[in-house]
Amino acid sequence: MVQSPRYFSSVKLLRGQCTTDTLHGVMFNISFHRESCNRRDFITAAGVLVVGGVLSCSRKEQIPSKQAHNQILQIPTTPITMRVRIGKTRDPSGCTINGDHISRTARGWELSQVSKVLLETTDRGVAWINTGSHTFSISEKTNRITGKISLHPREDISTHAFDVVAHVPMESYLPGVIAGELFSHWHPNTFAAQAVAARSYASAQHLQRKTSSHFDVTDGPSSQVFLGDVTLEVAHRAVLETKGVVLTWKNTIVPAYYSACCGGLAATAFDAISNSPLHNIDPLLGRAGKDVCTSLAVHKWSIERSHRHLRKRLTKWANTTTDLPFKQLRSIQSITPAQTNKHGRPTTLQVVDQKNTVHIIGASQFVRAANTTYPTLPSPNPRLWSSNLIATRVGATVELRGRGMGHGVGLCQYGSQILAGKNKSWESILFRYYPNVALGTIKS
Numbered sequence: 001m002v003q004s005p006r007y008f009s010s011v012k013l014l015r016g017q018c019t020t021d022t023l024h025g026v027m028f029n030i031s032f033h034r035e036s037c038n039r040r041d042f043i044t045a046a047g048v049l050v051v052g053g054v055l056s057c058s059r060k061e062q063i064p065s066k067q068a069h070n071q072i073l074q075i076p077t078t079p080i081t082m083r084v085r086i087g088k089t090r091d092p093s094g095c096t097i098n099g100d101h102i103s104r105t106a107r108g109w110e111l112s113q114v115s116k117v118l119l120e121t122t123d124r125g126v127a128w129i130n131t132g133s134h135t136f137s138i139s140e141k142t143n144r145i146t147g148k149i150s151l152h153p154r155e156d157i158s159t160h161a162f163d164v165v166a167h168v169p170m171e172s173y174l175p176g177v178i179a180g181e182l183f184s185h186w187h188p189n190t191f192a193a194q195a196v197a198a199r200s201y202a203s204a205q206h207l208q209r210k211t212s213s214h215f216d217v218t219d220g221p222s223s224q225v226f227l228g229d230v231t232l233e234v235a236h237r238a239v240l241e242t243k244g245v246v247l248t249w250k251n252t253i254v255p256a257y258y259s260a261c262c263g264g265l266a267a268t269a270f271d272a273i274s275n276s277p278l279h280n281i282d283p284l285l286g287r288a289g290k291d292v293c294t295s296l297a298v299h300k301w302s303i304e305r306s307h308r309h310l311r312k313r314l315t316k317w318a319n320t321t322t323d324l325p326f327k328q329l330r331s332i333q334s335i336t337p338a339q340t341n342k343h344g345r346p347t348t349l350q351v352v353d354q355k356n357t358v359h360i361i362g363a364s365q366f367v368r369a370a371n372t373t374y375p376t377l378p379s380p381n382p383r384l385w386s387s388n389l390i391a392t393r394v395g396a397t398v399e400l401r402g403r404g405m406g407h408g409v410g411l412c413q414y415g416s417q418i419l420a421g422k423n424k425s426w427e428s429i430l431f432r433y434y435p436n437v438a439l440g441t442i443k444s
Contacts, residue, residue: 073207073252073278079443080206082173084226085215086145087138087164090157095138095164097129097149106159109151126214127151133229136164143219143228146172152214165215166228171239171444173226174198179235180225182413187420190413191238193429196439197256197411198224200247203442204255204278247283247430248440254283256434258411263388263404264294265345266433272364272387272407283434284409286343293415299404303382304397307332310370313377314351317369326351326359326369332398335366335391345388345408363387364407410434 089095094103101112109127121127129149136143147168154161177198178191201224206216217223230236247254255278257269266286269279293299311332318326331354337346338360349366351359361369367387371380389402411433419429431437 073204073255075246075248075251075253075440076203076207076442080170080203082168082170082202082206083214083216084166084168084173085163085218086136086143086149086166086226086228087141087219088154088162089138089164090154090161092160094160095136097134097136097164099135102151104151104153104160104162125153125155136166136228138164145228150214163215169444170199170202170442171243173202174239175232175235176227176230177202177224178238179230179232180227184232184234186234186417188234188238189420189424189426189429190417191234192242192426193411193416193420194258194413195235195238195242196245196247196426196430197258199242199245199442200254200256201258203246203253207253208278242426244441244444246440246442247434248438249281249283249436251440253440253442254281254434254437255279256411257284257407257409258413258433259404259406259408260412261293261296261299261405261414262291262408262412263299263386263402264290265388265403265408266291266341266343267345267388267408268341268343269409271341271347272409282436285435286341286345286409287433287435288343291412291415292418293404293412295418296414298414300401301385301403301405302399302401303384304394304399305370305380305382306378307393307396307398309377309380310398313372313374313380314366314369316374316377317372326361329353329359331355331393332391333393335389335398335400337363337390349387349389363389 087095089103092103092105094101096102096112099113103110108125109121127150129151131148133144133146134149136145136149145166145168147166150165150167152163152165154163174195178194181198182191182194202217205223209216217226219226219228247256255269257273266288268286269284273279311329314326314332315329318329329351332351333354333356334352335349336352338348338350338358339346341347346363349361349363351361351366353359364387367384371383373380384400384402386402386404386406386408388404388408389400391398391400411430416429416433419432420426427439430439
């Protein structure tokens with residue numbers, strides 16, 4: 001949902017391979033960490049697994065009421081404790097917390113040691129672990145978390161499945177978010193702007209989900225990254241400097257989406273995320289003009305895919321839907337924008353086959369289809385970085401050329417870093433990327 005530059009792997013750019021750029025005295029390390037990419041799969045980082053579903057071709061005709069936004073996202077009057085799903089176990093191996101192996105069977109919770117790690121069990125089988133500093137390990141992930149932890153049975157999946165949820169006060173939660181979202185050497189004002197955006201996004205998620213789910217956010221792709229307890233000083237300073245500050249619109253919280261690089265043209269949340277009334281507000285309808293991120297080589301990319309495999313992937317994906325025309329697609333000659341938003345960013349694409357038949361698909365849907373994994377096809381690599389793209393057939397391959405990394409809604413992190421290097425304040429950075437927004441405060 002929110003996409004950071006730290007979680008994109010190496011990509012072939014139109015201007016060459018990723019390098020280190022210097023702009024206005026600020027270093028931009030735009031090489032990407034492979035180990036980080038394992039943690040943040042691109043499908044979600046490209047904004048294709050999002051709350052509310054993907055764009056349909058007819059959505060622009062829908063005019064939802066803004067009253068729902070006012071009802072749901074009123075500025076809270078009490079401090080927020082974020083409920084972060086830091087893990088989920090779906091097999092009998094379970095996980096470890098502070099060295100205790102915890103698993104769940106039909107008989108209930110089981111621990112590997114005799115220590116009284118479980119504080120209480122509710123009538124719904126939820127187990128609570130005492131507030132404190134905990135080392136949590138599941139699969140290949142190990143984090144240090146300070147807070148209370150709850151274990152939620154997922155009997156809808158199996159008798160041994162459960163979710164692990166950390167309960168962390170907002171201001172303690174945020175350093176672990178922005179430390180994971182930005183490169184550690186980036187400008188303090190970039191970190192401060194990111195802290196406000198992350199606080200606003202998290203607050204909105206909490207308000208929407210507090211009565212309907214046992215967690216507000218995850219610690220990775222479906223929400224925003226959370227590394228647990230971190231020692232990065234610039235992250236802690238940014239959270240302290242902006243303590244309690246959130247983005248508001250008409251006295252409500254703005255769900256402040258952000259991405260690594262908008263590629264120069266802003267997306268709107270109504271087009272790129274979903275047609276929820278929460279997205280049909282001025283701050284999420286995109287800023288005008290070309291963004292400063294276009295001065296960096298990283299804003300452009302080019303990849304090649306096997307024509308045969310891409311065509312089959314589109315067809316297979318279309319077979320799972322009822323309203324797309326790709327079931328009989330036999331070739332791909334070109335892909336170009338069919339419709340754009342008011343800023344010029346594609347919202348739908350047209351795929352032209354060798355018979356010059358035009359097939360229309362939502363831009364976000366195309367990325368989702370192109371990046372979907374199927375057991376009968378090779379892995380969809382290299383992955384598409386954004387839906388702002390065009391493509392042409394070159395022999396047995398399709399060459400795709402695009403701009404940006406992520407959905408392009410709201411804050412552009414590379415653009416923010418450029419602006420911070422020009423001595424722009426974190427407030428002015430936020431006002432640029434979220435039009436007509438105001439700054440408010442929540443209790444902490």
